[in-house]
Amino acid sequence: MYQVEASKALLKPRLWFRRPESLRVSRNVLMLGFTSMLTDISSEMVATILPLYLVFSLGASPLALGAIDGTYRGAAAVVQVLAGFASDRWRRHKQVAESGYGLSAFSKVALVAAGNSIGGIGAIVAFDRIGKGIRTAPRDALISLSSTKDNLATSFGVHRALDSAGAMLGPLVSFGILLAAPARFDAVFVVSTLFAFLGLAVLVLTVQGKPWRAPREGAPPSLRKAAGLLRDPRFSLLLIAAVVLSMASVSDALIYVGLQRKIDFEPAVFPLLYVVTAVVFMALAIPVGRLADRVGRVPVLLGGFALLFVVYAALMLNSLGYFGLIISLAALGGYFAASEGVLTAIAGAVLPEDLQASGIGILITVVSIGNLVSSLAFGALWLAIGLQQAVIVFVVALAAALAVAAPLLLRAQRSAQYG
Amino acid sequence: MGSRNAKILIGLVVLCLVGGGVYVAIAATGPSPTETNVRPVATEVLARTDLLVRAVDPKKPTLNGGVYELDDGKLRHDGDLSCERVYYAAGHGICMGVAPSGVDYTATIFNDRLEGEATISLNGLPSRARVSADGRYGAMTVFVTGDSYLASSTAFSTRTYVVDMASGNVLAQLEEFEVSKDGKPFDSVDFNFWGMTFDPADSDRFYATLGTGDHHYLVEGDIAAREMRVLRDGVECPSLSPDGSRIAFKARIPGTNRWRLRVLDLATLEEHPVVERRSIDDQVEWLDEDTLAYSDGVDVFTVPADGSGEPEVLVRDATSPVRLSAPLASAGEQRG
Numbered sequence: 001m002y003q004v005e006a007s008k009a010l011l012k013p014r015l016w017f018r019r020p021e022s023l024r025v026s027r028n029v030l031m032l033g034f035t036s037m038l039t040d041i042s043s044e045m046v047a048t049i050l051p052l053y054l055v056f057s058l059g060a061s062p063l064a065l066g067a068i069d070g071t072y073r074g075a076a077a078v079v080q081v082l083a084g085f086a087s088d089r090w091r092r093h094k095q096v097a098e099s100g101y102g103l104s105a106f107s108k109v110a111l112v113a114a115g116n117s118i119g120g121i122g123a124i125v126a127f128d129r130i131g132k133g134i135r136t137a138p139r140d141a142l143i144s145l146s147s148t149k150d151n152l153a154t155s156f157g158v159h160r161a162l163d164s165a166g167a168m169l170g171p172l173v174s175f176g177i178l179l180a181a182p183a184r185f186d187a188v189f190v191v192s193t194l195f196a197f198l199g200l201a202v203l204v205l206t207v208q209g210k211p212w213r214a215p216r217e218g219a220p221p222s223l224r225k226a227a228g229l230l231r232d233p234r235f236s237l238l239l240i241a242a243v244v245l246s247m248a249s250v251s252d253a254l255i256y257v258g259l260q261r262k263i264d265f266e267p268a269v270f271p272l273l274y275v276v277t278a279v280v281f282m283a284l285a286i287p288v289g290r291l292a293d294r295v296g297r298v299p300v301l302l303g304g305f306a307l308l309f310v311v312y313a314a315l316m317l318n319s320l321g322y323f324g325l326i327i328s329l330a331a332l333g334g335y336f337a338a339s340e341g342v343l344t345a346i347a348g349a350v351l352p353e354d355l356q357a358s359g360i361g362i363l364i365t366v367v368s369i370g371n372l373v374s375s376l377a378f379g380a381l382w383l384a385i386g387l388q389q390a391v392i393v394f395v396v397a398l399a400a401a402l403a404v405a406a407p408l409l410l411r412a413q414r415s416a417q418y419g
Numbered sequence: 420m421g422s423r424n425a426k427i428l429i430g431l432v433v434l435c436l437v438g439g440g441v442y443v444a445i446a447a448t449g450p451s452p453t454e455t456n457v458r459p460v461a462t463e464v465l466a467r468t469d470l471l472v473r474a475v476d477p478k479k480p481t482l483n484g485g486v487y488e489l490d491d492g493k494l495r496h497d498g499d500l501s502c503e504r505v506y507y508a509a510g511h512g513i514c515m516g517v518a519p520s521g522v523d524y525t526a527t528i529f530n531d532r533l534e535g536e537a538t539i540s541l542n543g544l545p546s547r548a549r550v551s552a553d554g555r556y557g558a559m560t561v562f563v564t565g566d567s568y569l570a571s572s573t574a575f576s577t578r579t580y581v582v583d584m585a586s587g588n589v590l591a592q593l594e595e596f597e598v599s600k601d602g603k604p605f606d607s608v609d610f611n612f613w614g615m616t617f618d619p620a621d622s623d624r625f626y627a628t629l630g631t632g633d634h635h636y637l638v639e640g641d642i643a644a645r646e647m648r649v650l651r652d653g654v655e656c657p658s659l660s661p662d663g664s665r666i667a668f669k670a671r672i673p674g675t676n677r678w679r680l681r682v683l684d685l686a687t688l689e690e691h692p693v694v695e696r697r698s699i700d701d702q703v704e705w706l707d708e709d710t711l712a713y714s715d716g717v718d719v720f721t722v723p724a725d726g727s728g729e730p731e732v733l734v735r736d737a738t739s740p741v742r743l744s745a746p747l748a749s750a751g752e753q754r755g
Contacts, residue, residue, distance in 0.1 A: 181446035182519060190442050194435040201431050205424040257608060261594060383607035383631075 028146035029155040031206040032139060033162030038199030039101055040163055042108060043128065044170025045192040049178070050121070053185045077368055079130055084137030084361025085226050093138040093145070093357055094209030100135025101203055104128045105196035112189045137361035144348030144356050146211040152348050153297050156341035157289020164282045168275070226358040234350045235359055237412040239366055241405035242343060245305055246370030248401035249339075250378050250394055252277075255311055255332065258387060262320040273329060280333025288337045289345070297346045298409045302402055304338025307331045309398065315391045343367075350412055469744070470706075471512075472719055473505050474737040483516040486533060488747055489734070500533045502526075503545045505739045509554030511584035515545030515561075526559055528587040531748040537587025543578065547614050547656065547702045550584060551622035552744075556642060557582035558615035558625070579612040579627065581642055593627060593647070596640060600649040607631050612638075614656035614702050619663050626650075626657045626666060635671060637683075654683065656702040660724070667693075667703040667711050667724065676700075680713065682724050691726045704740045714738035 087096040107127040110120075140156075147155040173195075174188050181187050229235050250258075256273055292300035314320055314328035344360060351359040374394075381390035474494060475484040483501040487494040502516030507529075514527040514535075524541035526548075543561030550557045560579045579593040593612035598605045611630040618624035623643045629636040637654035640647035655678065657666045664685055669678035677698035683690040693711060701713040705724070712721050712733060719734040733740065 177443055177446075181443055181449075183517070184443075184446040184449075187443050187446040191439045194439045198431060198435055201428060205428050254608060379608045383609075386604075386606055387608075 025151055025155045025158045026146045026211070027206075028208050028211055029143050029158055030162075031202055032143055032146075033159040035101065035199045035203040035207070036139070036159060036163040037166035037169075038195050038202060039104060040166030041170040041173060042192045042195035042199065043104065043132075044167050045174045045188055045195070046108070046111065046128075048171040048174045049185060049188055050125075077133065077365055079133035080137055080365050081358070081361040083134040084141070084357040084359075085223065087138035087141065087357040088221050088226065088355055089223075091220060091354075092209070093142045094203070094207060096357075097135045097138040097142065098200065098203055100131045100133070100138075101196075101200045103131030103134065105131075105193070105200050107131065108189065108193040108196045112186065112193055136364060137357045140344050140348075140360045141357035142207070142209075142211065144345070144351075144360070145353065146208070147348070149349060151293055153289040153292035153300070153342050153345040154286065155289070156345045156348075157286040157292075157337070160289075160337070160341040161282050161285035164278055164285065168278050168282065221354050221358070226355055229351075229355055229359050229362065234412045235347075237408045238347060238350055239363065241408040241412070242363060242367050243370045244401045245405050246367045247374045247377075248394060248397040249305065249308055249335075249371070249374060250312070250315075250391075251371055251375045252332065252336075254375060254378055255315070258315045258391075259320070259325065259328065261387070262314065262317060263322075263325055273325075276326065276329040277333045277336070280330050281336040284334055284337035285341060288334070289341060292338075292342050292345065296413075297342050297349070298406070298413055300338050301342045301346065301409065302406055304335050304342065305398065305402060305405075307335040307338070309395065311335070312391050312395050312398070316388050316395075340367075346409065346413060469742060469746075470712075470734075471505060471507055471741040471743055471747075472734050472737040473502065473739040474734065484738070486514060487737070488533075488743075494734070494737075500527065500529060500535065503739075504548045505741060506548040506550050506557070507741050507743065508550040508552055509744075511550055511554040511557070513548040513550060513557045513559060513582070513584075515541065515548050515559060524561065526582075528557070528582070528584060533747065539580075539582065539587060539589060546577065547579075548739075549615055549617060549702070551617035552619040553622050554584055555622045556590075556617060557584045558617070558627075560613040560615070576609075577611045577613040577630070579615055581615075591642070591645065593640075595645065597646045598629065598638065598649065599646070600636075605649065616657050616659045616666070616702070618659060619661055626659060628655045628657065630655075637666070637668070651688075658703045658705060660705050661708055665724070667705065669699060669701070669703075672698070680711070680722070682711075682726070693722050693724065693726055694728055695720070695722050695730050701738075704742055706740075706742050712740040712742070714740065 083096055083100065087093040090096070104127070107124045110124050110127070143155050143159055144152060173191065177187050177191060178184070230239070259273065288300060288304070308331070310331035311328050314324055317324065320328070344363070347360055347363050348356065378390055378394065381393055385393075470489040472487055472489070472494070473484040474487045483503060486500040486502065486505050489495075500514055502514035504513075504515045506513050510531040512529040512533070514529055516524065516527075518525045518540075524543065524545055526539040526541055526545070527535040528537040528539070529535050539559075541559070541561050543563035545559070546562055547560040548558070558579060558581055560577055563576050563578055580589050581591045581593070582588070583590050593615070594610060598610070609631050613628050613630070615625050615627040618626075623641055625640050625642065627638050627640060627647070629638045629647070629649065634652050635655045636652055637650045637657055638647040639650050653670055654666070654668045655671060657668045659666055666683045666685060668681060668683060670681045671678050678700055680693045680695050680699050680703060681690050682693060695713075697715060699713055699715060701715075704712045706712050706721060709724055710721050711724050712719060714720070714737065716738065717736065718732050719737045719740045720730045721733045722728060722730045
C-alpha cells in the first residue's frame with residue numbers, strides 16, 4: 001500500500017546496516033500524514049495570498065501585517081504543553097487533535113463568511129494558529145504510539161514529507177485558482193476551507209484513536225506525574241541536548257536574510273530559496289528517517305545539525321555563486337530533514353507510553369524557546385560585531401553544542417533501550 | 420478503515436472536488452476585479468496640465484488603478500497602464516502593481532507614450548517609486564511579508580531596488596551598500612531601507628530611510644560608490660525639493676504607525692511642520708519650489724511647503740501624484 005514497503009527489497013543487502021524487524025509505517029501514520037498534508041495545503045493557500053488580500057482588497061497598511069504575523073507566533077506556543085498533557089490525561093489524543101484541526105478548519109469558514117476587517121482577520125489567523133498549537137503534540141504522540149521502536153524515525157519522516165508536500169502544494173493551488181479567476185480571493189478561501197475539512201475528515205474517519213499496544217490500566221497520569229518528566233533522567237538529558245542544539249542553530253529566517261546579502265540576483269529569485277530548501281527537505285525526510293532507524297537516530301540527528309556548518313560557511317564567504325547557493329540550500333534542507341522529526345522520534349523512544357503527548361509538548365516548547373534565544377543573540381551579535389564574526393561565534397557554539405549533546409543523547413537513548 | 424468510512428471519505432472527496440471546481444469555474448467566468456478600464460469620478464481637478472496620477476473609480480474599486488494624465492482640468496487615460504504606484508521623469512516611468520494573475524507583483528517600465536517597455540518581477544507589495552530627474556535611475560520599495568514555505572515567515576521587512584531605467588534591469592538592492600554612522604561601519608540584521616529620493620542635480624546621489632530597531636534614519640548615499648551614511652534620526656520617505664535644498668518627509672508620532680508631514684532645510688538642518696493635521700503615509704511630491712502634493716490614500720492634496728495655508732484637494736479618488744516637467748508625447752500629439 002505504501003512505496004516504502006515495495007522498495008524495501010532494494011535496500012536489503014546492506015551489510016553494514018542492522019536488519020530491522022520492520023521498516024513499514026503503520027496506516028495510522030500514513031493517514032495522519034495525509035491529514036497534515038491537506039491541512040497544510042489549506043493553511044498555506046491562505047498564508048500565500050493574505051498580504052495581497054489585506055493590502056489591496058481591504059486597504060490595510062502593510063504595517064498591520066507585522067502585527068498579525070506576531071499573533072501567529074505567540075498564540076501557538078502557550079497551548080502546546082496544555083494540549084499535550086490533556087490528551088495524555090484523558091487518553092484522548094485523537095479527539096484533542098481533532099479539536100485542533102477542527103478549530104483551524106472553522107477559522108477558514110470564518111474567513112469566507114466575515115473576512116473583511118483587519119481586526120477580524122487577525123483574530124481568525126490567531127485561531128488557526130491556536131488550532132495548530134493544540135494538535136501538534138497529540139498528533140506526534142499518535143505517530144509515536146502507532147510506530148514500533150524500529151520504525152519511529154521512518155514514521156516521522158513519512159509524516160514530515162507529506163506535511164511539507166502540503167506546504168509546497170498550497171501556494172501552487174492558490175496560484176492556479178487566481179490564474180483562472182484573477183483576484184477572486186473568495187474562491188481561494190472557499191477551496192482552502194474544503195481542503196481543511198477534507199483533512200479533518202481523513203483524521204476522523206481513518207485514524208485509529210487508541211493505537212497503544214498494551215491495554216491501558218491504572219489511573220490516568222496526573223499533572224504531578226507529567227511535571228515529573230522534567231526530573232526523569234532520560235527525558236531531561238534529551239531536553240538539555242535539544243536546548244543546547246537549538247540555541248546554537250541560527251533560525252532559518254535569519255539564514256535566508258544572510259544568504260540574500262551574499263548574492264546578486266533578481267528579486268524574483270528570492271522565493272526559489274524557500275522552494276529549493278523545501279524540495280530537498282521533502283525528498284530527504286523519508287530516507288533520512290529510514291537511515292536513522294537503521295544506523296541510529298542520534299548519529300543522524302547530530303549529522304543533521306553538522307550540516308549547518310556548511311550553511312554557516314556559506315554565510316562567512318564574501319560572495320556566493322549559484323553553485324555555492326545550491327549547496328548551502330541543499331544542506332539546509334538536509335538539516336531540516338534530519339533534525340526536528342528525528343528529535344521527536346528520539347523523544348518518542350525515550351518517553352513513557354502514557355506521557356508521550358505531554359513530553360512532546362514540552363520538547364516543542366523548549367526547542368522554540370531555544371530558537372528564540374538564538375535569534376535574539378544572533379541579531380544582537382550581527383549588530384555589535386558584524387555578520388561574519390557573528391557566524392564565527394555560532395560555528396564555535398554549534399561545535400560545542402554537538403560535543404555536549406552527543407554524550408547526553410547517547411545516554412538518554414541507551415537507557416531508553418535497556419532501562 | 421471500515422468500508423463504510425472509506426465510502427464516506429470518497430464521497431466527501433468527490434463532493435469537495437465538484438463543489439470547489441464549480442465555485443472556481445463560476446468565479447473564473449465572472450467579471451474580474453483587476454480590469455481597470457473604468458473612468459474615475461474626478462469631481463474636483465485644478466486646471467493643471469503637468470500632473471500624472473493613479474486613479475480609481477470609488478464605486479468599482481480595482482486592484483490596480485489606471486494611470487491618468489491631467490489635461491485641462493480633466494483626467495485622460497491613454498493606453499492600458501495600470502498599477503498601485505507610479506512615477507515618471509524625463510521619458511522613463513515606473514508603474515508598480517499586481518500582476519494580471521492577481522497573485523504576483525510586477526513593475527512596468529514605461530516610456531513617454533505610457534507604453535510598457537520592460538517588466539520586473541517584484542517580491543513584495545509595491546510601496547514607493549521614484550525616477551531621477553534625468554531619467555537614468557529608478558528606485559522601487561516593496562514590503563516583503565512572511566515567506567510561507569516551511570512556516571518560517573521572516574519578520575516583515577522592506578527592500579529597495581535601484582533600477583537602470585534604460586534597460587529595465589535591477590542594478591542593486593540598498594541592503595548591499597556599505598553604511599556608515601559617525602564615520603564607523605554600521606550594520607544590523609534588522610536593516611530595512613525605504614523611500615529613496617534622487618538629487619535633481621546629480622542622479623548618483625540620493626537620500627533614503629534606514630529603519631533599524633526603533634530608529635528611522637535619514638541616510639545620504641551614492642549609487643556609483645555603493646555607500647550610504649547616516650545623517651539624522653526621525654526622517655521617513657524623504658523627498659528632495661526641485662532645487663535640492665530641502666527635504667519633505669513624514670515624521671513618525673513616537674510609538675505609533677501615524678505620521679506628520681514636515682520639511683527639513685538641508686543647509687541649516689532646521690525643520691518645520693506643514694499644515695496637514697491628519698496622519699499621512701506617503702512619499703511627498705514637490706509640484707514646484709513652494710508646493711507639496713501627497714495622497715491620504717483616497718484623494719490627492721496640495722499644501723504650501725513653508726508651513727502656511729491649508730491643504731486643498733487637487734484630484735479626487737487618486738493617489739501617487741507625479742509632477743511632469745514636460746508634457747507626455749501622447750498628449751502633445753493629440754493636442755497638436
